[in-house]
Amino acid sequence: MVAASDASVLNGSGAKTLTGPGAHSGKISARDVNVFYGENQALKSVNVGIPERSVMAFIGPSGCGKSTFLRCINRMNDTIAGCRVTGKITLDNEDIYDSKLDVVQLRARVGMVFQKPNPFPKSIFDNIAYGPRIHGLAQSKTDLEGIVTASLKKAGLWDEVKDRLKEQGTGLSGGQQQRLCIARAIAVGPEVILMDEPCSALDPIATARIEELIDDLRKNFTIVIVTHSMQQAARVSQHTAFFHLGSLVEKGETQQIFMAPTDKRTQDYITGRIG
């Protein structure tokens, strides 16, 4: 599915090869999605469309289901024993829970960045090159170097690491490690990047760098971010969805959600009231 055979994909010029059908409707669409962990229902009938090339933030108290829903979008929940997902989630109108779908390919199209930076215990270069290698995206060494360079540039890390690509990724600072993980996600030419509290382990400066990066990345990628920081959601996203007790309570343009939410539960949560 992903024809990311050269580094040009990463430079924006080749971005159209990443654009599937329905480019201007919702990139991702969820209809009546329920998630169960054994007997426990974690998500109740979630319906949402995620617009292409923009940032959507999921907010809500711990245990509200926002991370569970995020993990449905690249089928990370498949790895959890006893987890059952019903309903339909489409990526460019393709059912991602279709039994014929290649989950490894899906996860190349839908990359993920986690709360704690988790670089491989390898060199900076190999951290980025790992994905393109296993997906066979590079025809030659030059190709691979092109992808690594482009990914690091896109992630805003190139200038800081260009002279130390052979050093261990784990030797970088926390904020640099997180940008390395974003570069690693970008390297396989995804269309969607899921971020699960990507800044919660970072200091304010490193956080600002990531936020600046997110703003830049949305030109080429569809980004979904789970965050506990309402201010961060307000800063980086164009759309926001509020989850509470497994339900998607309210979704809308970020400005509306934070300026004049329509649901009392949203208001209580974002203003820090006892609901």
Added chain:
Amino acid sequence: MPEHAHIVTSFEDELRSLDNRIAEMGGLAERLVDQSFEALDKRDTRLAELAIASDLAIDRHEREVESQAIAMIGRRQPMALDLRHITTAIKVAGDLERVGDLAKNIAKRALAVANEPRPKQLMGGIGHMTEIAQRQLKDVLDAYAMRDAEKAEAVWRNDGLIDALYNSLFRELLTYMMEDPRNIGLCTHLLFAAKNLERIGDHATNIAETTYFLVTGAQLAEDRPKGDTTSSTAITDRTSS
């Protein structure tokens, strides 16, 4: 539906203190309008001096509302209703400060006309305008305190009445001036007093708009019909008809 309390009680206290300060400012502004008109009407220079001095308290409150609100935005990063609460407090305090200034200006004119005659009909007209401006001010301050969007909208729609009174007073004052040039000094001061009352009405409608936004999160979008036509009224010797 009553709002739930904040988890952080000191934030709750700060918001309440902001409201209390606005309420106090509102009370001072109302009293100032009252005193200024009475000073003008009764030619009471002592009351006029008192009114002029009490405007200082309103100005001080405004500065305090502003610095308190800015500190709250900086420290709390308020969202949604809280953000509207704090930003509208700054706006309302600004409007009330202007109301204070306009009323103070009427008191200054009371000093200027202290030894002039007192044409009963004209003073009656200004008295009526004062009453309506005061009612608008009181209603909008109630609407703000009670977070009553409907009441705020009613105040907003009522502003036409003050404008109409101002228009008729404007024509009346012109007639007096044309009748006898010796009236010009007095009538000019009274015309400014009337204009100040009309502007006080405008600030009441500003507060009404702000209150509506505070409560609903939406702007009162449509243009309010403007009733003050004096700025486009030509003054000819036929105006007295």
